[in-house]
Amino acid sequence: MMAGEAKHGLEVRGLSVRSQASGKALITDVFLDAKHGEVLWIVGPSGAGKTTLLRAIAGIEHIHGGSIVVDGRVLANRSIEVPPEQRRVGMVFQNAALFPHLSAADNVAFGLNGRARPARATRAQEMLERVELADVAERLPHTLSGGEAQRVALARALATDPDVMLLDEPFAGLDPQLRTDLAAAVCRVLRDSGTVAVLVGHNPEDAMRFADRISVMHDGRVLQLGTPEEIYSHPNDAFCAGILGHVNRIPVKVQGGQVATPFGPVGAPGFSEGSAAELLVREEGLLLGNGTPVMVRSVRSLGALAVVAIQPRDDSRILHARVPADSAPAEGTEILVRLDPARAFVFPMDG
Amino acid sequence: MGAALARLSSAGRRIRTLNSWTWTASVTSLLLIAPLLVVVFGLSAPANDLWPHLVDTVLAGYIVNTVGIALGVALGTAILGVSTAWLIAMCDFPGRAFFSWALVLPLALPGYIAAFVYGDLLEFAGPIQTALRDYFGWAKGDYWFPAVRSPLGAVVVLSLVLYPYVYLLVQTAFATQSATLIETGRLLGRGPLRIFRTLAVPLARPALVAGCALAVMETLNDIGVMELFGIGTFTTGIYRAWFGFGDIGAAARLATVLLLVVLAVLWAERRLRKSLRYHPENDRSRPVIRYVLRGRRAAIATLGCGLPVLLGFALPAVFLAWWHVRAGAPIDPAFPAIMLNTLGLALAATALTVAIAWLVVFGLRLDPAFVRPFARTAGAGYAVPGVVVAVGVLGLCSLFDHAVDDVSRMIFGVGTGLLLSGTVTVLLFAYAVRFLAVSMNALESSYHRIPSTLDAAARTLGVFPRGMLVRVHVPLLRGGIATAAALVFVEVMKELPATLILRPFDFNTLAVRAFEMAHEERMADAALPAIAIVAVGLVPLIVLSRRFLQPNVAAETSS
Numbered sequence: 001m002m003a004g005e006a007k008h009g010l011e012v013r014g015l016s017v018r019s020q021a022s023g024k025a026l027i028t029d030v031f032l033d034a035k036h037g038e039v040l041w042i043v044g045p046s047g048a049g050k051t052t053l054l055r056a057i058a059g060i061e062h063i064h065g066g067s068i069v070v071d072g073r074v075l076a077n078r079s080i081e082v083p084p085e086q087r088r089v090g091m092v093f094q095n096a097a098l099f100p101h102l103s104a105a106d107n108v109a110f111g112l113n114g115r116a117r118p119a120r121a122t123r124a125q126e127m128l129e130r131v132e133l134a135d136v137a138e139r140l141p142h143t144l145s146g147g148e149a150q151r152v153a154l155a156r157a158l159a160t161d162p163d164v165m166l167l168d169e170p171f172a173g174l175d176p177q178l179r180t181d182l183a184a185a186v187c188r189v190l191r192d193s194g195t196v197a198v199l200v201g202h203n204p205e206d207a208m209r210f211a212d213r214i215s216v217m218h219d220g221r222v223l224q225l226g227t228p229e230e231i232y233s234h235p236n237d238a239f240c241a242g243i244l245g246h247v248n249r250i251p252v253k254v255q256g257g258q259v260a261t262p263f264g265p266v267g268a269p270g271f272s273e274g275s276a277a278e279l280l281v282r283e284e285g286l287l288l289g290n291g292t293p294v295m296v297r298s299v300r301s302l303g304a305l306a307v308v309a310i311q312p313r314d315d316s317r318i319l320h321a322r323v324p325a326d327s328a329p330a331e332g333t334e335i336l337v338r339l340d341p342a343r344a345f346v347f348p349m350d351g
Numbered sequence: 352m353g354a355a356l357a358r359l360s361s362a363g364r365r366i367r368t369l370n371s372w373t374w375t376a377s378v379t380s381l382l383l384i385a386p387l388l389v390v391v392f393g394l395s396a397p398a399n400d401l402w403p404h405l406v407d408t409v410l411a412g413y414i415v416n417t418v419g420i421a422l423g424v425a426l427g428t429a430i431l432g433v434s435t436a437w438l439i440a441m442c443d444f445p446g447r448a449f450f451s452w453a454l455v456l457p458l459a460l461p462g463y464i465a466a467f468v469y470g471d472l473l474e475f476a477g478p479i480q481t482a483l484r485d486y487f488g489w490a491k492g493d494y495w496f497p498a499v500r501s502p503l504g505a506v507v508v509l510s511l512v513l514y515p516y517v518y519l520l521v522q523t524a525f526a527t528q529s530a531t532l533i534e535t536g537r538l539l540g541r542g543p544l545r546i547f548r549t550l551a552v553p554l555a556r557p558a559l560v561a562g563c564a565l566a567v568m569e570t571l572n573d574i575g576v577m578e579l580f581g582i583g584t585f586t587t588g589i590y591r592a593w594f595g596f597g598d599i600g601a602a603a604r605l606a607t608v609l610l611l612v613v614l615a616v617l618w619a620e621r622r623l624r625k626s627l628r629y630h631p632e633n634d635r636s637r638p639v640i641r642y643v644l645r646g647r648r649a650a651i652a653t654l655g656c657g658l659p660v661l662l663g664f665a666l667p668a669v670f671l672a673w674w675h676v677r678a679g680a681p682i683d684p685a686f687p688a689i690m691l692n693t694l695g696l697a698l699a700a701t702a703l704t705v706a707i708a709w710l711v712v713f714g715l716r717l718d719p720a721f722v723r724p725f726a727r728t729a730g731a732g733y734a735v736p737g738v739v740v741a742v743g744v745l746g747l748c749s750l751f752d753h754a755v756d757d758v759s760r761m762i763f764g765v766g767t768g769l770l771l772s773g774t775v776t777v778l779l780f781a782y783a784v785r786f787l788a789v790s791m792n793a794l795e796s797s798y799h800r801i802p803s804t805l806d807a808a809a810r811t812l813g814v815f816p817r818g819m820l821v822r823v824h825v826p827l828l829r830g831g832i833a834t835a836a837a838l839v840f841v842e843v844m845k846e847l848p849a850t851l852i853l854r855p856f857d858f859n860t861l862a863v864r865a866f867e868m869a870h871e872e873r874m875a876d877a878a879l880p881a882i883a884i885v886a887v888g889l890v891p892l893i894v895l896s897r898r899f900l901q902p903n904v905a906a907e908t909s910s
Binding site for chain 1: 720
């Protein structure tokens with residue numbers, strides 16, 4: 001670990017990528033950093049530029065500005081562009097991209113050049129064991145399940161001992177239980193390998209659960225970079241607040257440094273008097289017990305949790321609260337609800 | 352167009368890799384279009400006596416014959432191709448499964464072979480007219496019989512062997528692309544004829560235009576049928592200008608005009624396909640439910656599919672075999688040598704062409720945006736008639752030879768003479784120009800089945816570019832390479848126009864031999880090389896029909 005501390009890991013500074021076909025900006029002025037042994041999870045809607053960012057780091061996409069540096073070695077900047085085959089960056093693709101004519105073991109051994117054949121075979125077997133797939137070594141890719149194929153692809157990329165590992169939606173198209181198990185296993189292997197791991201994923205719950213840090217991307221920009229807790233509790237803006245869970249959005253006006261809500265005032269420091277703002281309240285930020293009386297319009301169970309649609313008096317708006325299923329109220333009753341100020345955020349109204 | 356756009360945008364997402372591979376691919380592509388530039392710019396060379404004479408006497412006839420026959424073949428192949436495609440795609444009748452692939456067989460029969468068979472069968476002294484005279488007791492002049500050695504005869508013969516282009520493309524369009532729409536039409540209560548007229552044909556028009564364009568290209572390329580039927584067209588004119596008068600300038604001028612005709616056809620094809628298209632072909636490949644024909648209708652359908660196969664393939668093949676057998680034991684003593692010669696030539700040309708095609712396609716894969724313009728231009732050689740390629744290659748080689756000779760004289764005081772002209776190298780080069788597109792298409796379509804992420808995976812694993820080619824592409828492309836090689840091999844074996852002009856003195860191929868013997872009406876000697884060509888020509892048809900008719904085969908087994 002001493003060596004790991006001396007290394008800087010991955011540093012992306014002001015990175016911009018434009019589409020070669022249309023010239024349209026795909027990602028703009030992106031800053032990122034990730035350390036060895038860390039799993040950085042990139043979340044964001046499709047078209048946010050997540051995959052483009054990975055491809056740029058891998059070197060299979062041209063950059064138009066900024067720099068990519070790994071452990072002090074410049075991979076790309078204004079004047080340098082190290083070709084992908086020399087970057088020591090491993091990548092796992094969404095569709096696994098296993099070579100269909102090679103067995104699982106041969107796929108894993110593919111990038112092991114400059115070693116004797118037996119050494120390559122040993123290394124391949126070792127890598128397969130690390131992803132708990134020693135028994136599929138001789139099988140061809142089309143006989144593997146989706147999860148197995150992804151783990152073989154991970155072993156293949158890790159076998160060359162890359163400085164950075166990039167995973168592009170590795171769990172897409174897998175059923176939920178398998179996806180969670182696979183994500184846990186993959187993140188464990190990544191952390192153990194001591195590489196810098198950057199993972200693109202769709203599912204925010206997985207990101208919260210397995211990532212060391214999360215980077216929120218939208219419209220080609222990184223809006224926030226931080227631990228799951230930081231992003232959950234201190235989102236930079238309305239978009240970041242909304243991506244890690246369901247929120248109620250309420251348009252409000254700032255008066256006297258705070259905004260009025262049916263559940264009492266919420267502080268809005270730094271806003272000019274009378275400006276239009278948006279109050280975001282996490283669904284789990286509306287707590288049952290005491291507070292303001294509201295009508296229960298509907299209750300939908302999600303299993304352990306229930307979503308309760310509530311309507312404050314003198315208000316046409318329906319809000320949603322997430323509560324433990326066993327404490328869910330009955331439809332049509334009146335209950336008391338208060339607001340958890342730690343789970344409510346005020347942001348300026350988007351232009 | 353949709354596919355091209357999709358490729359373009361995916362190209363934009365791949366990183367540019369300017370390296371020795373892409374440069375070599377681009378420069379090689381340029382080399383392959385050099386002969387065409389020589390043809391076009393050779394026009395500026397001073398004219399000699401023959402050209403004005405040609406303009407005064409035969410040029411108008413060449414234009415009328417060439418354009419007339421091309422239009423006639425377009426019409427003929429459209430009628431034969433669309434009607435058989437409709438029957439196979441939309442109807443069930445006895446023999447349908449057999450005809451679905453048998454209808455492709457005429458493609459194995461080069462036009463010049465069909466022409467000499469029908470020329471001999473239908474001429475005044477041929478077996479059919481003789482039999483008619485004997486039976487009815489007619490004498491010369493007592494009856495009317497259409498002259499086979501005429502422009503109309505050429506149209507009929509060429510249509511009979513070229514309609515499979517239309518059949519293949521339109522049949523696929525009928526069977527898959529518009530399946531949902533045709534079924535909707537049936538559910539809305541339209542009868543077969545109205546569906547044919549108002550739905551199927553309009554939807555299949557792009558395929559129809561593409562098929563007819565291929566047939567027209569083959570027609571413009573043809574020299575054998577025209578020579579055997581004594582019709583003056585651009586191809587025969589170019590051949591005579593060069594062979595008869597040794598006037599390469601006049602040949603180049605005629606070649607330029609022919610090239611313009613080809614460009615016009617290509618342009619028209621593009622325009623028509625674009626304007627006749629209603630929607631991108633995004634329909635899932637799914638066979639349509641067919642009409643079941645019975646009784647008289649079934650008999651008509653069987654007959655309708657049987658006649659083209661009979662006249663376009665079976666009858667000529669039987670006569671070739673019969674002539675050969677009738678000739679008895681002493682086969683043409685020159686035959687074994689010619690056979691070996693042809694096989695060797697075809698093998699060499701195949702190796703060269705596939706290697707160049709692969710280089711270009713690999714370059715395309717590495718850097719599509721940079722290499723594409725070069726590759727597309729080089730691929731255009733397939734649309735260029737063999738005689739035009741031949742004239743261009745002749746011109747290019749003589750430029751090269753004279754340049755080398757001059758330089759050598761200047762430096763060493765001794766000339767080198769003509770290094771390339773009149774050698775097999777020239778012929779190989781011409782084949783590469785002409786058939787590059789054939790092998791490129793086969794390789795490209797199998798390259799499209801290799802996802803680009805495999806390339807990216809190889810690169811991030813540090814294997815690039817040679818390792819990627821050898822360890823990923825080669826094993827995955829075996830089928831594509833075999834297809835490309837088979838197609839080029841057969842094309843070279845059949846090739847007549849360029850071979851006639853460029854072959855070294857006393858160098859014969861099966862095609863040239865069959866043509867020359869037919870020209871001298873030595874049918875027994877013409878039959879054997881013709882049979883060999885047809886036999887070898889059947890190979891790529893198996894490949895072709897597999898690729899095109901797959902959905903139908905699937906339908907047959909599943910129902």
